[in-house]
Amino acid sequence: MSRFRHWAVARLLFSTHLPFLVLLWVPVAVLLTAAAGVVAVVGTVNHSVWDIAVPILRWFALGYGAYLTTRMLPLCIAHGRTRREFMIQSSCFVAALTGVLGALLALGYLLEKGVYGLAGWRQQLADERLFDAPDQFWLIALCYWVLLLLWTTVGAFLGAGFTGADEGWGVIALLPAVVLAILASVATGINGLPFVSRLLGESSLGLPIGMLSCLAGYAVGLAITWGLVREIPVRTRTS
């Protein structure tokens, strides 16, 4: 047990946050299948509901990232953990978490394919996606992984920027935040920002360059987060 003491933050996140976030997948899947059913009753299903809905999750990732640096980090410091410990362990956790979520979302496409096949509906995916068939499991998982990974990181440094010693950094951090968020969207073609797709056209980066630039962007995001977090104070909360 003492062997894992050094990884207390990661253990906490894995044992409490991971199951919760993973279990969220079930109601989302049920809800979206029901939504497809409703659409089928009213008219005809000719698009993948899953493909339309789940990209919204990156906003959730953004919020979760901000939650990590604004709530979990102060909590960990208050319980005698250092910022460095938190940064290392929470980064590992986020990488794993978004990987699992990416796989679950890809699994959603597969399951939807099965349901739609039985019901005789058309599972059309959006044109700009880097993947073009619901059964490209690994490619879909990879796309969602980097998307959620980048957005969580962006949320983390925005949260730290706006609650740190000097809120001015939050405003400055908005610029890399927008760049990284757009990068993730463009590279994966999972895009909910219409003006961006019009601006940049369909995913034009291709798989290798797109993924590599996302990983480079992730490294930049981590560096920004650490820069903002390494001396962040635990604020006196007024409540």
Added chain:
Amino acid sequence: MFDDRSPIYRQIAERITADVLNGVLLADEQVMSTTQYATYYRINPATAAKAFQQLVDEGVLYKRRGVGMFVSPDAPAALRARRRESFFGDVVDPMVAEARAIGIPLGEIVKRIEQSMNEDVR
């Protein structure tokens, strides 16, 4: 619970001394621990320990390593002797001074004392 005039540890020491004099604490009997005293009076254990240390120095208590504090076998007698010594200085002299200041003749005081002696006899 405590007056402000002397440090708390001294007041606790005085209380334990009074208990020994009154026979509440008997010779060779174990006293409560510092922590028990501290919790009871809601004071720092170190303050209680200081009181105990003073009583050890005065020979009222003795220490048995690893067991606790006990009342010295000769403490009740010694304390009573010490009290008797200081009685006139501590009690009688100030009373006489006070009587003089407010104009009570000493003869009246003696009369009062004789009165209570008679009551004791009866």
Added chain:
Amino acid sequence: MTRARVDAEGTVPPVTVDVEVRQLRLSYGRTVALDDLSLSLPGGRVYGLLGRNGAGKTSLLSVLAGFRRASAGEVLVSGEPVFENSRITRQVCLIRESGDVGDGDDRVKETLDIARHLRPSWDAEYARRLVDRFGVPLDRKVKDLSRGQRSALGIVVGLASRTPLLMFDEAHLGLDAPSREAFQEELIAEVGASPRTVVVSTHLIEEQAPLFEEVLILDRGRLVVQEETDTLLARGTTVTGHAAAVETFTAGMTTLGERRLGRTVEVTVFGDLDDADRVRAGQAGLDLTPMALQDLFIHLTDPDVHRTDPDGGPR
């Protein structure tokens, strides 16, 4: 006198942590909260930290706990810098009035579970007992707790963390009298069972003073007094009597304050009075009374008093 404490029962006290602060400075932007602050707290004692609002108590404790980085100076616990030093921070626990240890939507039992994960020294069984004693409902969300219950939760987390350096910053706010007594009893039992370095900041001076072995008084970011509680208490005296007699008696002494009622004057002097002084006062028909810690504190941190010279008469 040696600082090492020997228990009256003769048990050997375990190793405790010392705190050393040198030329500490902490500023928020242009506001200077602590300035050139140096102090040393030998381990195994209970310290009371007093100061008016804004004196820098929370700032000091936050730096000691590694919640903030010092702007300048050194903050050492067990001889090592605190900030971002996990070997030290895991031995330090600060409970602030603002409640850093519980999140709004988490339930009390989840909050305790988080502490169990993050604190190597966490005593879950003790936490259960404390939650029972303070009547904190385990299933309630932290944001739905009353003010007092939230303070009690902080106290539970602090005590059950069982760290060698334990600090409470106004942690009793909103607690009712029985709960405050319970807090005192638990704290006494804890330091009685194994000596700990404890720092308690409070405005309830008279109520908490018997717990403190030493008292530290901060005023506007600086340390005004650090002294054993008994010694400090022995130093403040109120001299009451006829104006002329009081003036003669207190000439040359450090006076902290003065109040007048007709011809009667009450002057507070700071410093040791010897037996000769007491005799002199008796002959002059003056009344000498020891000051309560709270009065002493008020005088020592009075912004007006500091500017008067000891011999100065009424302003």
